[in-house]
Amino acid sequence: MRASNHSFAVGHADQVAYYAGRHAPAAWPHQVGAVPNTAHCFQHRAVLDAPDTPARCRILVGAVGTGKTQLAANEARTAWRAGQLDLLVWVTAGSRAAVLAAYARAIAEITGSDPADPEQGAQEFLAWLRPGGAGETVRRLIVLDGLVDPDDLRGLWPPDRPVGRTLVTTWRRDVAREGLGRQVVTVPSFSSAEAFGYLTAVLAASGRVEPPGQLEALARELGHLPLALAQAAAHLAGTGLSCADYLRLLGDDGRRLADLVPDPGGLPDEQSLPLPHAWDVALERADAVEPVGTARMLLELAAPLASDGIPAAVLTGAVRYLDRQRTDRPAADAEPDAEPDERADETLALLHRWSLLDYDPADRDRSVRVHPVLQRAVREGVPASRAAELADVAANLLFVASRQSADEANSMTSFLVPPGDRAPHPRSRALDFPPDVLRSNVEALTRNAPATMLGSGEPGLRYGWSTGQELHDLVLRVGDTLADDGRPQAALDYFVALLPTTADRLGARHQSVTRLRGRIARLRAESGDLTAAVTEYRRMIDDQLALLAPEYALYPAQRIRLVEEVTELRHRLAHWLEQAGDLPGVARVHRDLLADDDYLAAVGGRTGPPDFTLRRDAAEWQGRAGDAAGAVVVYRQLVIEQLHAWGPENPGTFDTRLRFGHWLGESGDARGAVTVLTDLLNDQLRLRSRETARSARDTSSNPYAVATDTDRSAIFRTRAALAHRRGQSGDPRGAVALLSDLLTEQLRLLHPDHPDLATTRQALAYWQEQSRGRRWLRGR
Structure with a gap:
């Protein structure tokens, strides 16, 4: 805007510089622009002490609120008061227009000139500073405070002269590059x-x-x-x-x-x-980068998590969620965008450039750090209608990323990505991270998102529940990771401390409480306290079964789920009873498992006999517990049913018939065992013969065909078992003959170091000795 006296005004609504027509040139020393007043109780920062030979251009870079402007003002005032400057120019560099206006004002005051416009005035000022200009020898300091966009200084950097210095403050880390005579100083928060x-x-x-x-x-x-x-x-x-x-x-x-x-x-x-x-301008500028809105949403997902370290894997998974939120998603046949991890890396790098977070991709476990006050400001800026959803997604993403492998994590993102959008994870690297990182993020979620994770417990150790009043898998994952990390006692202490609060809030028989108790029992068992573990498993089973009482009026589906949980607990109990050497106890548990299966069949409407595998396991443990005759009864019925269902030469029956023969022998019926095992061997050999003939035909017609064979190790086991029962039945010479043939075939087919060879040789030596003893007795 130009007036009749050739004066003009330039700038924005918040900053206008007015220049009169002609006036006297400035006298030295001279100051252009107002240096901010000293902050109340200004703190000296040793980290910013200038070296003996300061660079001609210093760039102070740091997040919003770290005190960059005050530090620059202090340096300017100190140099001015010490008489080290002829010219001090303070520029509020929030835009290119503001820089142009400040430069134009400077040349107008220095020379008394009348620049036609700010652009011309700025160029005159720079020319005045350059070699050959009138200000070449003027000792000057130019402060560019609050630079927002590096492009704003394109062509406007003050010239590098021995007598001149430039000081820049900015959020933008991409401005802060060493070289070209520039010294970068990172301004942190207070110590x-x-x-x-x-x-x-x-x-x-x-x-x-x-x-x-x-x-x-x-x-x-x-x-x-x-x-x-x-x-x-x-x-x-x-x-x-x-x-x-x-x-x-x-x-x-x-x-x-x-x-x-x-x-x-x-x-x-x-x-x-x-x-x-305080961060609004930086966040708005970063969020305007394509795709618009991604930077803000990624920061919103990071806001409820730990300020001191979020694994990059968590926010990589967040990109899939953000894709689902975009209303401008490309059509199915459009060119695909970059992979989620690449786009996450780009967005995190963008936020890092704007000092809205610290991103270090080399630190996989604590890649992202966000100032806690900024996190709180972001959380409070999210509408209540979205806050719970974002916190819940952050919790789920953290749980997914804590899994062992990228493939597993990708398969678990179904709650974020519908089936048609799923694709294999582009990397196979492990995503698991240390338990302390997981724990700090869980505690942050518990503290920052009470609508999703209800905090409770001792200070510094928070526990959480999902909105459905159920212990979140993420909370359990903390203890699981401690155990996986080789710290079982820490995991046990974590779960034990969590149990009373969980039981008080959800009830002693709640599913979440059962899951906690199961982990406590397992960790006690693994630490060697089998008695305590077995006792706890039995109590858990009794507590769950009590819920089947009529007064609870459960739906059939609820009853089925409850009994399935009991079945899982029984399997774990059986495992630890076996480790404790309580074989009768294991057999009793398997009888209970059969009863559970009958119950599930009745409630679920299943018809037919119980599961073959479950019945065979029950029979096996019955025999190992000392009831060989009882095992024979169960196996006999199993063999009858399987032969009826599958026929004598079906491999599915072979193992059952082998174990039937074994327990017949153990029950004292060695001759019956020989009959069963002989029939089994004949069926296996017939099936093998047919497969060999078929393979030969296939190979002759197709040289690329692969020959098949009935599992020879199964045949070897049957021969060894038959030889043993032959000897038991009073025919040691028959046992020797069978074992000799078996050894010959094993030597032909197996590696010389195969352990089966040693077993066969040992059995053969035993029955050879028994055979010699019988001949000596007959000679008497």
Whole structure:
């Protein structure tokens, strides 16, 4: 805008620079632009101390609120007061227009010139600074504060001159590249000591003294972020709240950050935005990158998780969820986008560039770190209608990513991706991560998403339930991972501590409680306390069976599920009874399993005999427990049913007939065993003969055909068993003949070191000795 006196004004609504026509050139030293006032109780930051020979261009990069502007202002004031500068230019560099306007104002004040427009004025200023220009020897410092977009400085970087320095503050990490005479300084949050010193000083200035422990706790809660500490201290001073009360309000789910910082008019140190909105500009700019909205949604999914480390695998899986949320999904025949892990990497790298999170892909277990105050601001910015959904998805993604392999994780994403959209995971690398990482993320979910994970338990150790009032698989996964990591006692302690709270909230017979008790029992057994484990399994079975009482009025489907759970518990009980050497106990459990199967058949409407495998296992344990005659009765019936169903030469019957022969022999009926085993061997040999002939025909007509053969190891086992029973029945010479033939065939077909050869040789030597003894007796 130009006036009649040749003056003009440029800028945005929030910053307008007005230039008069002609005026006198500036005298040295000269300052252009207003340097921000020193922050109340400004803290010296040793990490930013300039070296003996500072670079001509320093770039201070860091997240919102770390104090970059104050540090730059302090450096500018220090140099100005020390007489080291002839020219100080302070530029609020939020846009290219603002930079142009500041440069035009600088040349107008320095030379008294009348630039036609900001672009011309900026070029005149840069020309004045370059070699050969009038300002070539002027000692100057140009501060570009709050650079948002590197493109805004395209063609506008001050020239590199020995007498001139440039200082830039920015969120953008892609601006902060070493080289070209530039020194990059990363500005972190306060250290613990700096945060404590700042809070102590700023509250003391208001006549407040708070307990050191409370100040340290407040600093930790706010992540030592200078902006957050300044606004919290101003709120304390303005309201008279104690530090303890403020901490209590911070932990109150009903309180928002906006309620715990001053109104915009009361913000300290010339701050323009209250804490909840401090990241708005950065997030809006990052979220505008295609595909629009992805950056914000990924940050929303990271918000309920641990601030000190989220595995990249969790947020890689989140991309599939985000794909489902997009309303502009491409058609099925469109060119596919990049793989989810690649797109996740790109989005995380984008958020990292904008200092909205820290992303280190080399650290697989704690790849992503987000400041806790930013996480809270993001959570509070999500509409209530979506908050529970996002937290639930974050919990499920964390559980999926904690699984052992990428393929397994991919198969478990069905709750996110419908069947038609599923594809094999592009990588086969393991996704499992340490239990401490998993635990910290579960605790964060429990604390940050109470609608999904209801917190309960001792401080620092939170436990959670899904919205369906059931222990979330993720919570169990924490203990499972501890056990998998070789820390069984830590896993046991975790589950034991969790049990009382879970049982109190959900009831002692709830399915989640049973799952917990099962893990406790297993870990006790694995630690060697078999008695305690067996006792616990029996109690769990009794508790579950009690729910079948008529007063509970369960539906048939509920009864079936309950008995299936009992069946699983019985199998585990049988395993540990076997480990304890209680074979009669194992046999009793298998009888109970048969009863469970009968119950399931009756309730579910199944007809026909019980499962063959279950009955065979029951018979086997009955025999091993000392009741060989009882095992014979069960096996005899099984053989009859299988022969009727499948025929004598079906491989499915062979093992059952072998075990039938074994227990006949063990029951004292060696001759009956010889008959059963002889018939079995003949059937196996006939089947083998037919397969060999068929293979020969196939090979002659098709040279690429693969010959098949009945499992020869099964035939070897039958021959060995028959030889043993032959000898028991009083025919040691028959046993020797069978074993000699068996050894000859094994030597022909097996490797010389095969363990079956040693077994056969040992049996042959035994029956040869028995045969010689019988000949000696007959000679007498």
